[in-house]
Amino acid sequence: MYKPIYHFTPGKNWMNDPNGVCWYQGFYHLFYQYDPYSDKWGDIHWGHAVSRDCINWEILPVALSPSAERGETHCFSGCVSTDGEMPVLYYTSVGEEKDGRDCRYGAEQWCAFSRDGMRTWEKYEGNPIMTSDIHGSLPVLEWRDPYVWKEEDGWYMVLGGEIEKEGAALLYFSENRLKWTFCRVLLHSTDPEERIFECPNYFSLGDKHVLVVSPNGMPKYWIGTQGEEHRFSPEKSGIIDHSGWDGFYAPNSFCDVYGRRIMIGWLTEKGRGSLEIPGWNGVQSLPRVLSLEQGELYMRPLKEVEMLRDGRACFEDLHIQGAWESTVRGKAVEILLEAERDKIGKGLEIEVFADEAGTEQTVIRYETEEDAVTIDRNRSNRTGVTDKKSLSCRGTHGESRIKFRIFLDYSVLEVFINDREVISTRVYPDGEESDAIRVRAGDALISRLGIFSMKAASITGVEK
Numbered sequence: 431m432y433k434p435i436y437h438f439t440p441g442k443n444w445m446n447d448p449n450g451v452c453w454y455q456g457f458y459h460l461f462y463q464y465d466p467y468s469d470k471w472g473d474i475h476w477g478h479a480v481s482r483d484c485i486n487w488e489i490l491p492v493a494l495s496p497s498a499e500r501g502e503t504h505c506f507s508g509c510v511s512t513d514g515e516m517p518v519l520y521y522t523s524v525g526e527e528k529d530g531r532d533c534r535y536g537a538e539q540w541c542a543f544s545r546d547g548m549r550t551w552e553k554y555e556g557n558p559i560m561t562s563d564i565h566g567s568l569p570v571l572e573w574r575d576p577y578v579w580k581e582e583d584g585w586y587m588v589l590g591g592e593i594e595k596e597g598a599a600l601l602y603f604s605e606n607r608l609k610w611t612f613c614r615v616l617l618h619s620t621d622p623e624e625r626i627f628e629c630p631n632y633f634s635l636g637d638k639h640v641l642v643v644s645p646n647g648m649p650k651y652w653i654g655t656q657g658e659e660h661r662f663s664p665e666k667s668g669i670i671d672h673s674g675w676d677g678f679y680a681p682n683s684f685c686d687v688y689g690r691r692i693m694i695g696w697l698t699e700k701g702r703g704s705l706e707i708p709g710w711n712g713v714q715s716l717p718r719v720l721s722l723e724q725g726e727l728y729m730r731p732l733k734e735v736e737m738l739r740d741g742r743a744c745f746e747d748l749h750i751q752g753a754w755e756s757t758v759r760g761k762a763v764e765i766l767l768e769a770e771r772d773k774i775g776k777g778l779e780i781e782v783f784a785d786e787a788g789t790e791q792t793v794i795r796y797e798t799e800e801d802a803v804t805i806d807r808n809r810s811n812r813t814g815v816t817d818k819k820s821l822s823c824r825g826t827h828g829e830s831r832i833k834f835r836i837f838l839d840y841s842v843l844e845v846f847i848n849d850r851e852v853i854s855t856r857v858y859p860d861g862e863e864s865d866a867i868r869v870r871a872g873d874a875l876i877s878r879l880g881i882f883s884m885k886a887a888s889i890t891g892v893e894k
């Protein structure tokens with residue numbers, strides 16, 4: 431009833447961050463933080479799935495398990511480096527506080543190799559490859575989540591952490607992928623709210639460099655230039671997704687064989703509030719493609735998502751006065767809506783996961799004058815026990831047209847606005863019949879409206 435059908439879930443148990451997302455020898459690989467024994471966070475392994483198209487997945491056996499005999503209790507987030515003789519998986523190894531191996535003070539960086547095209551992984555016998563001593567007197571805490579890439583002179587890595595209550599992304603270098611040296615802090619936070627940087631990603635995009643971090647809140651990006659010795663000078667910053675713990679956290683990105691910078695994030699379940707949904711927890715977002723256009727970051731759903739479109743209703747120049755209801759209904763739907771801002775009066779509301787009486791519905795609101803988008807979750811669930819917090823962001827960046835791409839998937843709502851801003855969150859409509867889709871406006875001309883029911887993605891290899 432709440433489980434998505436075209437977003438990735440492992441079917442049961444706990445899942446959080448995407449890890450080591452990559453393209454390798456004809457397959458997309460998605461690893462993820464996974465507890466194979468429970469629907470709560472704990473005993474963290476790396477789950478693994480492969481795909482030909484980044485939409486339909488086959489779940490493979492767990493890739494990485496904690497080595498209890500070496501005091502390891504969790505395999506935290508990390509990445510896979512495919513530029514070398516064999517793939518190397520880097521991750522953060524965490525153990526018990528009593529052994530001085532807890533995640534705040536005693537995290538270590540470990541790696542593993544695969545000799546069979548990423549089917550199985552063998553931990554490197556020389557682990558750890560790095561301990562926090564590498565920083566000398568610099569007090570780095572909460573040190574984790576390696577992200578590695580190759581350049582002409584060797585391999586580079588960024589890791590996240592906390593230095594004197596400030597979030598920090600730190601840079602390292604290796605000539606052989608195993609022996610690493612610490613270069614410097616790449617960027618530290620100047621916002622007192624950002625006391626930790628988790629899951630840093632650093633990559634070139636267009637003619638710039640981009641750093642993405644998850645600062646225990648909304649994931650953030652900086653666009654800047656890279657100078658000598660990899661010094662990063664940020665020029666502007668923005669938000670990857672206006673939800674953070676309310677929906678989209680710890681994204682991981684990679685470049686595929688077509689040169690697309692693809693990002694996937696963890697769609698959290700904080701929105702459940704006190705609603706009990708036993709057996710599973712956590713969803714991965716749709717893959718989105720990042721690009722730099724006139725120096726600005728654009729984010730669009732991966733083109734392949736469109737192959738899931740099924741039944742449809744499409745309109746041009748649709749005049750709406752009051753409420754308009756779609757004949758295509760459902761809980762797995764894509765909605766595309768475009769309108770000139772000066773043709774929609776004060777704005778419009780898109781009601782989704784709605785019942786007939788409107789007692790249960792989630793509203794995506796656009797207010798023209800404020801140029802603001804809000805997701806109103808006040809009536810998202812009839813019992814009222816789910817999270818009601820509204821989420822909002824700006825609508826346009828001064829463009830004359832507002833454009834939405836909205837994805838509904840049972841308990842997932844991802845809203846792309848003008849290809850520039852995204853709000854991804856979770857709602858839990860409990861009425862079987864809460865599948866109506868309406869657009870409400872005083873007097874509006876909608877230039878394009880497309881409503882597509884979405885097919886289930888194929889996710890095999892696991893018990894449902």
Ligand code: FRU
Pocket residue numbers: 446447463474506507508522574575628629679680
């Ligand atoms: C982010 C995070 C990472 C860590 C992992 C543990 O959600 O806290 O920093 O590696 O989750 O599961």
